[in-house]
Amino acid sequence: MPELDELETRLVGLTETDIQRGLEVFRSKLKAAEASYLNSCVHCGLCADSCHYHRMDSTLENIPAHKLELISSVFKRNFTAMGRIAPGLVGAKPFNREMAKAWVDAVFGRCSLCGRCSVNCTIGIALPRIFRAARAALGTMGLVPTDLQATVDNSLKHGNNMAVTKDDWVETVQWIEEELQTETGDPGAKIPLDKQGAKVLFTVNPREPKFFPLSLLASAKVFWAAREDWTLASDNGWDLTNYGLFNCNDEQAGAITQNLVDAMERLGCQTLVIGECGHGYGAARWEGPEWLRKSYPFEVKSILELMDEYLRAGRIRLDSSKNPIPVTLHDPCNLVRHGGICEAQRRVLRQAVDSFIEMTPNREHNFCCGGGGGQLAMARYKQRRIRSGGMKAKQIRESGAKIVVAPCHNCIDQLMELNKEYKLNVQIKTVAEMVADALVLDA
Amino acid sequence: MTTLHLGVLLAIAWAVLTMTFLHLKAKSYGIRKLYSKPAGDPAKGVVYAFTLGMAPWAKESVMMNLPSYGAGLAFHAGVLTALGLLPVAAFRLELPSFVLFSVRLFTLAGVVGGFVLLMKRLVNPQLRGLSCPDDFVSNILGSTFALLAFAWTLSPVAEVPWMAEAMLLLIYAPLGKIRHCLFFFTTRYHLGAFFGRRGTFPPGGRFHA
Structure with a gap:
């Protein structure tokens, strides 16, 4: 080792x-x-x-x-x-x-x-x-364990924690846009890049373009259905992750946060929307202003809150019968206990799926999946991480659900490993994926 | 008021002054200026932290360890009752019989609670590993204080050792972990404000579905 x-x-x-x-x-x-x-x-x-x-x-x-x-x-x-x-x-x-x-x-x-x-x-x-x-x-x-620090260094050097190049990112977005057009049957469906003055700047976890493009497609489909005025940034400021939250170097964490602030200023957006990522939300929403020692001149929201708003305002309609398999929900610690977002995802899921089963315990008492705190980036502690995730595996098994919804890509990575290790035989999805599947599209 | 009572009074003054110093020292670390926009009300979080947030059902850790929680409650009730009894002894006040009965009940419960916690700390290997001498000293001082208060309600002969014990307890209180009688309140305040600001407290859910 x-x-x-x-x-x-x-x-x-x-x-x-x-x-x-x-x-x-x-x-x-x-x-x-x-x-x-x-x-x-x-x-x-x-x-x-x-x-x-x-x-x-x-x-x-x-x-x-x-x-x-x-x-x-x-x-x-x-x-x-x-x-x-x-x-x-x-x-x-x-x-x-x-x-x-x-x-x-x-x-x-x-x-x-x-x-x-x-x-x-x-x-x-x-x-x-x-x-x-x-x-x-x-x-x-x-x-700081080297691999955890390397993740932070990637963000500082490349503007995202997986060192995705700008060309790769833009190409992936364009490819997903084509998928969006096919899926919606709307040749005018767009995934805007660098749209000046868009209301919403949407940010994602680099795992989405790299490994889970369907997550980004799902979010885009929801925005399309809600007729949202949104954009992604093509340059620094599209990655919501910030492992400075975990190496606890406030200066480095602040520099990563600054990418988001700069993108908001550059594009003149009103609301910074954080995709489904617990630590990303915690870092951008709660810790970012503290690291930068200044209040943001814009609003920060989770996409969960936004989807909840769309449903309340009737901007999207869902047919829960499109998701008939029993679903349970994992509460990411940085989003729920430390982030204060407890109910929005529940309101959304109750409308998006036929059978929603709470894990026990849940909300601010929920167990960590074991992947938080930068654990996924520290290979030396992998065995402990998988073992500690046994509590989450137990919760999932006891829920009886066949789909685990986790509004966090770090949690999803850990849950996928737990799924294999503990033979849970479940699907793991984001909230946006469930919503996208249940969307009632206008003719 | 006897010399012994004066000694206790001086010990109280020491405890209060030293605790005040500790509080001011902790405060001197400064208050963190916060720039993020609050999602909830810190004051509501603080109220929750001191009320429903302290209920046994609000904490899985308590529900899983009810005997220990009960022993802790009894121990604290006993020590606090014994403290409340000090002016009664100093001013030779007469207690109504039902109050006296309650005092005896609480102080005795305190002794039993303290003993149970002490035994648990000695017997449980993990708890023993977690402990330092201060944990044992603090428990013994508190338990003995409650025991001697109970004895005093039965016989005035116990007054001298009880007062001596009171002095020891009060002098030691700010030096060891008994200082949590102050920091419990500040800690809970900060916890409530933190989670209240973030909109987690008061919670919308419970640890059971």
Whole structure:
């Protein structure tokens, strides 16, 4: 495992200056809320089974409070009086090479930043906020797993995280446009590129042009049916993903967000619409303005909200009998628990399918699929990722549904692997795909 | 008021001042200026976090661990009742019999709750692994405090050790994890504001379908 060796090498090569710099960055990420969180944990351990890692592998290392303790022990040692006076009593520990290694394992290798522990903590500690500060500190020390950092670097260098060239992107869009015309029977059906002054700038996950063109076709079909005034950007600003949310380098994350802001300004659009992607929505809608330290002069919406609006306004009509197979819904953590979009996708699906079955638990209590937090980009933790996804597999199986709808392409990748690993025998689709299939097209 | 009571008063003053200092220190980290447009009302999130969000049915973690949750509630009720009893002892107040009965019930429940939690921490390997000496010290101080308060309701002989124990507890409170008596409130406030702003709290759903 060369990746393991590389990270180990970087750990061994850590200098005192690296460690001090890591501590400084960690401290700089803490505000009053985080300082409160770091003073609050009572080690009750009730959070243990709220974590999908612990639920599938019941070890001490997988308890959220243990992961938090690794970080709060360093906080106590360096930033509290009692941690300096009586470290043994309060569990304060120095930040050194061994601790840095433990942090990497905990915050990159055993956490998808899903935040399920936050809503289950008896005190109310928002643990991912602390883990993000720790990831930022590790990043400063060069300890972000290489493949995760490579995804961020791709976005910074190429404007999208899969290094899709502009020519490839434009060609794919043109090909999907032809498909759209065939499917709708409307030779005038368009997928506009760089349409100046369009109301909506639509953004997608690069997985769509690369691996799932039918997802983009479905979204385009919905826009066509709703007669939306929309466009895609041909250059930087079409990719909604932002793995800066996961390496927690705010500067890099801000630079990626800036692509979207620039595209909105360049094209003069009013609403930035984020395609079906949990972390993309979280990054663009919630974290982007914080990274850039400014409010957007435009609105940000998920395509789920937009489809919900179309249905409410009667801009599209659906025939649920076109989707007769039982459907269940996965709630991506960054879209639902951390994103606040809980009901729009449900309202849409109830009109788009004959039989909609909720997973248990759901909404803000839903389990992470295991692919969040950048896990899909960190090959070294693949086994843990697949194992931790066992909770999601169990939820899907118990729902009895034959189609799993996941409004997130990262989740879809993980669910496809879970489908194979746990022999779930289900189809996995996006909400837009279900809506596109149920559309009642005017004659 | 005896010298012992004065000692307790000074310990209370220490606890209050030190907790205030801790609170101010945490606040000195600064409030994060937020630029994203809110989707919900942070205030509603805070209200939810302190009300229905604390209900057992709002947390799967609690529903899965009801005995531990119950022991925790009993423990806290016992310690808080014992704290409330301090001025009664200091000012030699007479308690109506039904209040006295309740005090005995709560403090005894606190002792039992504390003992159960202590045993769980000792016996459960994962919980033991999660613990540091402070966890045990804090539990023992709290449990003993409730036990001596209970004993005092039965016999005034227990007053001296109870007051001494009260001083220890109050002096230790800001130094170890008992500081969560302050940070519980600030943490819950921040959690509620965070999820309230994002429109997740108050929730539209429950963990059961």
